[in-house]
Amino acid sequence: MGFEISLLTAMMISIIGSLSLNLITGFCGQVSLGHVAFVGIGAYTASLMTKAAIPFFAALVAGMILAGIFGIIVGLASLRVRHDFLAITTMGVNFVFLGFVRQQEWLGGELGVSSIPDPGLGKLGFLALVFGCVVLVVLLSVQIRRSWMGYVFKAISEDEDTASMLGLDVSQYKLIAFALGTSLAGLAGGLYAHHVRFIYPDSFAFVESITLLAMVVVGGNGSIWGVILASAFLSLLPQWFQFVDDYKLLLYGSLLFAVMRFSPGGLAGFAQLLINHNRKSSKSKVDK
Amino acid sequence: MLYLELFIQGLLQGSIYALIAVGLTIVYGLLRILHVAHAGLYTLGGYFGVLVFNITGSLVLGGLVAMLGVGIFGIIIYRLCYQPILDQPPYVPLIASIGLFIAMEELYRILFGSYGVTYSNPPLQDMMPVGGIYLRQGEWVTILASIVLIGGLAWLSRKTRLGLAWRATVTDAEMAESFGIDPIRVRYLNFFIGSILAGAAGMIVGILNNLVEPTMGSVPSYKALAIIVLGGLGSVRGTLVAALSLGVIESFGTIYLGEVLNRDAIAFVFLILVLMVRPKGMFRGM
Numbered sequence: 234m235g236f237e238i239s240l241l242t243a244m245m246i247s248i249i250g251s252l253s254l255n256l257i258t259g260f261c262g263q264v265s266l267g268h269v270a271f272v273g274i275g276a277y278t279a280s281l282m283t284k285a286a287i288p289f290f291a292a293l294v295a296g297m298i299l300a301g302i303f304g305i306i307v308g309l310a311s312l313r314v315r316h317d318f319l320a321i322t323t324m325g326v327n328f329v330f331l332g333f334v335r336q337q338e339w340l341g342g343e344l345g346v347s348s349i350p351d352p353g354l355g356k357l358g359f360l361a362l363v364f365g366c367v368v369l370v371v372l373l374s375v376q377i378r379r380s381w382m383g384y385v386f387k388a389i390s391e392d393e394d395t396a397s398m399l400g401l402d403v404s405q406y407k408l409i410a411f412a413l414g415t416s417l418a419g420l421a422g423g424l425y426a427h428h429v430r431f432i433y434p435d436s437f438a439f440v441e442s443i444t445l446l447a448m449v450v451v452g453g454n455g456s457i458w459g460v461i462l463a464s465a466f467l468s469l470l471p472q473w474f475q476f477v478d479d480y481k482l483l484l485y486g487s488l489l490f491a492v493m494r495f496s497p498g499g500l501a502g503f504a505q506l507l508i509n510h511n512r513k514s515s516k517s518k519v520d521k
Numbered sequence: 522m523l524y525l526e527l528f529i530q531g532l533l534q535g536s537i538y539a540l541i542a543v544g545l546t547i548v549y550g551l552l553r554i555l556h557v558a559h560a561g562l563y564t565l566g567g568y569f570g571v572l573v574f575n576i577t578g579s580l581v582l583g584g585l586v587a588m589l590g591v592g593i594f595g596i597i598i599y600r601l602c603y604q605p606i607l608d609q610p611p612y613v614p615l616i617a618s619i620g621l622f623i624a625m626e627e628l629y630r631i632l633f634g635s636y637g638v639t640y641s642n643p644p645l646q647d648m649m650p651v652g653g654i655y656l657r658q659g660e661w662v663t664i665l666a667s668i669v670l671i672g673g674l675a676w677l678s679r680k681t682r683l684g685l686a687w688r689a690t691v692t693d694a695e696m697a698e699s700f701g702i703d704p705i706r707v708r709y710l711n712f713f714i715g716s717i718l719a720g721a722a723g724m725i726v727g728i729l730n731n732l733v734e735p736t737m738g739s740v741p742s743y744k745a746l747a748i749i750v751l752g753g754l755g756s757v758r759g760t761l762v763a764a765l766s767l768g769v770i771e772s773f774g775t776i777y778l779g780e781v782l783n784r785d786a787i788a789f790v791f792l793i794l795v796l797m798v799r800p801k802g803m804f805r806g807m
């Protein structure tokens with residue numbers, strides 16, 4: 234049972250991570266290839282603080298704030314560069330984060346931070362906390378999408394120039410998207426650090442950013458339920474593939490490729506396609 | 522003397538970067554795809570080179586197979602993987618390409634083993650002085666090959682009718698088509714040439730390290746992206762300058778900044794600084 238609980242907790246944490254990226258990439262259209270750097274900032278901050286005997290929840294919040302601050306800095310950079318240039322800049326942010334952390338003695342260098350204290354909630358209690366966070370993040374996402382801000386995000390993601398011509402403050406909303414998304418990534422990081430209780434630079438390697446982006450894109454960029462489904466699926470996938478351990482990454486890579494090649498809208502796009510198809514076929518039946 | 526040595530090592534690394542990144546940048550220039558799987562083709566070049574050399578003992582044959590074989594694989598990848606999703610938003614081909622790259626790396630590992638393949642009789646390892654500079658033969662070959670191949674590319678695009686058709690398509694595909702240029706064939710040519718350069722780079726690195734391993738493409742996969750962005754995405758001249766300067770900056774940076782940041786981080790700090798000053802890279806246009 235312990236194993237299932239910890240699996241479920243890990244899955245929920247990746248849902249928080251991918252939904253946080255979905256705010257930036259899905260809602261606001263700013264492709265980020267370095268999102269896991271912010272997860273890392275949250276994880277390092279929170280774990281160093283709880284190790285200094287600061288209460289768990291205060292540490293979580295501090296991790297969120299620090300990740301958000303760095304997020305705003307990267308957001309400011311995103312005002313300068315666009316599209317593919319932005320994607321590569323954010324990728325650069327991931328490598329700068331990694332390269333910095335690896336060389337810092339006080340961050341544990343290559344060995345990372347170990348024996349992170351137990352938050353003292355018990356396994357089920359921790360799962361409940363993480364689940365609560367997922368619910369909050371989902372509600373926040375739904376709320377944002379319905380709000381005026383959500384419409385502005387959509388406008389920016391579809392055509393930035395037109396959005397700013399309509400008098401929308403594109404820069405301000407982009408910064409908000411980055412601040413929100415990265416601080417939630419910091420939350421995911423703090424939770425992750427206290428779930429596995431051992432972090433090191435490779436936990437936040439570039440490939441993890443790709444994994445997060447893959448969850449968003451496979452789910453359907455901007456779709457909340459699609460992203461949740463894809464995150465659950467992709468984070469459990471390695472477990473299901475245990476029996477083909479040697480071919481795990483091959484299957485993973487091929488799957489990413491196949492989804493993009495055959496259903497570029499991801500799961501959400503695929504579902505839409507099915508619904509439209511059914512409507513069309515039922516309509517043609519009526520016509521007959 | 523240390524400065525000169527660091528400078529030359531930087532140029533050497535830079536010319537390998539250039540071979541990989543020029544292929545990537547011409548793909549981007551024509552189709553606007555960030556072709557991450559290009560690094561997978563580079564690794565394939567390494568494998569073709571070492572396998573053919575170990576069987577036949579001929580370096581020339583190995584080189585030919587590495588370049589032409591990888592060129593053909595490049596066309597196949599374009600046809601099967603990219604052509605159907607060209608009209609999608611740019612992150613779609615990007616993720617597809619990353620997936621493809623992961624799958625390729627794994628396929629190499631399963632086919633050729635995770636410890637890599639070495640040259641049974643390592644070629645071009647002797648030291649050779651030219652003008653007072655001591656480098657291994659393989660390193661001279663690296664410099665020579667990048668000059669010849671990239672020079673050849675420049676000649677092809679500037680002095681031949683084929684190159685004219687190619688440049689016309691990059692500038693305005695529809696206009697070029699109305700003048701009777703087949704855009705599909707230009708794309709095939711583009712991928713063929715880009716992949717030839719990647720294959721050559723793969724073989725060269727395989728010889729220099731005397732090792733071809735499945736993961737040898739993982740550093741170039743993102744470093745080359747940084748280089749083409751620095752160079753202004755799609756600009757061959759910009760890519761050349763960016764590749765060489767990044768090589769030199771990395772080689773000096775690891776000596777003087779190694780305490781604070783590692784090699785990759787230095788490269789990306791440089792990238793971010795340049796982009797903040799010039800958001801569209803150092804150069805624009807072909």
